[in-house]
Amino acid sequence: MAAFLCKLPLRMTSSRHHHRLSTVLNHIIKMDGRSQSTAGIIVIGDEILKGQTADTNSNFICKHLFSLGVTVKKISVIGDDKDTIAEEVANFSSSYTHVITSGGIGPTHDDKTLEGVAKAFNEEIYPHPQLVELIKGYFGTDDLTSPKMKMAFIPKSATLRYGVNRITGKKALYPLVSVKNVHIFPGVPAQLERAFDMLEKELFMNPGVEFHTVDMFINKDEMTIASVLNQVDEKFRKEVMLGSYPVTHNSYYKVRLTLESLDEDKLRQVCQYLTERLPQDSVVMYEKDPVSAAVKMLYTLVESDEDTVYANNVQHAVKVIEEGLKKYSMYPDSKAKLKALYIRSKLPFPEVEEFIQVSRDRYNLEMLRFEGRIKNGMSELQEQHPKIKAVIMGTRRTDPYSDHLESFSMTDADWPQFMRINPLLEWRYGDVWTFLRSFCLPYCSLYDRGYTSLGSMNNTHPNPRLQYRDDKGVVYYRAAYELDQHEMERDGRN
Known part of the structure; x- marks a missing residue:
């Protein structure tokens, strides 16, 4: 195992950087005189109950409340019915420190949240002067019977809170309506998230x-x-x-x-x-975000004094990649995606296809995908992307027809001309697995099922060197990284 790994198996984080989305802590804890705040979330909308719209708002709210030291005790999803809203709001208001509603505050007939909240506290709704002016200025109407003006009618005891954008410093155009400990948020996720970001510390911060x-x-x-x-x-x-x-x-x-x-x-x-x-x-030891952590971990090893074959191979690989990026101007600008070449075989494993797509999204890649033989794929690459002059490869010297290669080698004369950059040329089989698992990098699931070298479905099988039988005689395969006889890594290929 690489020397740069942390020896402690635990990963301690502040709650501001980690959350659990399910309901947490089944009781109120009091510690050092500090009382923990609780919250209930009421998601309102027939479209949620019918499965026509997915609720993402409660997920967002839970994350943020957790980071503020507020325990979400219950999440309720109810329809657009005034009596139901009133009953739920009244129950939540008497049970939790904060109540957050989302949805049902628009201009249409089925937007009944404000009326329901008013009924929960035995109040009437009325046209609030500030909201009347806002809606008049935005929609150009002062007709109190207009559907647009419906959003100006709020409970008698309601208060208005105008959030401030933490980046621009600008005051929100439309305020959040609160009644006692009930805070009424819009149902549109972008609007809710914007309002929540502006007001979360004012409404929910529990100091200490x-x-x-x-x-x-x-x-x-x-x-x-x-x-x-x-x-x-x-x-x-x-x-x-x-x-x-x-x-x-x-x-x-x-x-x-x-x-x-x-x-x-x-x-x-x-x-x-x-x-x-x-x-x-x-x-x-597991790194949940290996992409973010990789640079620091990698250069810790590269700049260390560790003198092992593995460390030297990693250091050389980084040097080759840096030289290639500099020589061929391969750094993408801030808006461009890094290009990745995938030449798909005739019978690819579904697991490989899935891994390719997941990797594309995980690393924000522009996938250049071609079908058939490698030589034909490289020809198509050259035709469609003539500015590309070099390709970073994962070739190792133990791969077929690779014993003559150098870190920088042009393709053969009868092939489309590209510079092949080979940073892993001297890596051993074990080095690959040490690197992957030290950095907790994802890899194709087939490697956990005994495959050690992947080709097409018609020429690739689990490596027989990894086969074993359990007490009942059932055949299983150990994972690829458990292969001790590294020279046998291609024993599963026809």
């Missing part, structure tokens, strides 16, 4: 209260560790909330544990207690 969280990543299935989790929850549930989330498609872990508390010292204590009781070596 901040969640602290730890993520732990476990390479055992949930059944294996269930008894330990139950023990920890029973012992510490009043101070620390423990969540367990199985993951089915991840190459690095099977369960993500989240621990949350207002007391950072207690959180560390519980993490240590948990680590000591989990199966040995089951807690793994």
Whole structure:
């Protein structure tokens, strides 16, 4: 394992950088005289209940409230019915510190949130002078019976809050309406998010209260560790909330544990207690955002004094890539996407196709996709993109027909002429896997199922060197990175 890896398996983060989207902490915690705020979210709209529109607002609100130290206790989705809205608002208002509604404040007949909130507090609605003037100026009408003027009618005790854009310093054109502890947000996600960003600290900030969280990543299935989790929850549930989330498609872990508390010292204590009781070596180091972390980790290794074959190969690869980028002006401008070449075989694995598409989106790539043989694909690339003069390859010297290559090698004379940049030429099989797994980089799921070299579906099979049988005689394959005989990496190819 590379020397630049952090030795601690836990990743401590401030709650301002991490959230859990489900309801958190099943009780109100009081600590050092500080009372934790709670919130209830009411999503209003028939279109949500009918599945015609997806609710993203509650997700957004939960993230932001968590970062402000506010515990979301309940999320309710109800239809556009005044009586239903009134009943739900009244119940939420008496139960939680803050109530947030989203939706139902437009000009149409089915927008009934303001009327419902008024009824919840036994109030009438009336045309607020400021809102009347705003709507008159925007829509050019002062007719109180106009549907557009409907948005000016609010409960008698309502207050108006004009948010301020934190970047431009400009005051919001339209205010947020609040009635007691109920804050009435629009249903359109862009509008809600804009209003929330402007007003969240004014409305919800709870000074001195901040969640602290730890993520732990476990390479055992949930059944294996269930008894330990139950023990920890029973012992510490009043101070620390423990969540367990199985993951089915991840190459690095099977369960993500989240621990949350207002007391950072207690959180560390519980993490240590948990680590000591989990199966040995089951807690793994995992970087949730490897793309963001990669540059710092990479150059830590490149600039280190580590003198190993692996470290030297990484250092050389970075040098070759930097030289190639400089020589061929391959740096994209701030708006251009980095181009990636994918030459698709006749019978590609579905898993490979999926990985290509996911990688395109993850790394914001412009995918140049061609079909058939590599030589033909390179010809099409040259015809369609004549300005491209060089291609960064993943070729290693142990690949077929590659023993004569250098870090910079032109294609053969009878091929379309490109400079092939080969930063990984001297890398060994084990170096590739050390690099991928040290950086927690995603890779095609086939490698976790015994495949060590991927071609087409008609010429590629799991590597027999990784085959084993369980107690019942069922055949399984270990993951590609467990192959000890590196020279046998192509044993699964016809």
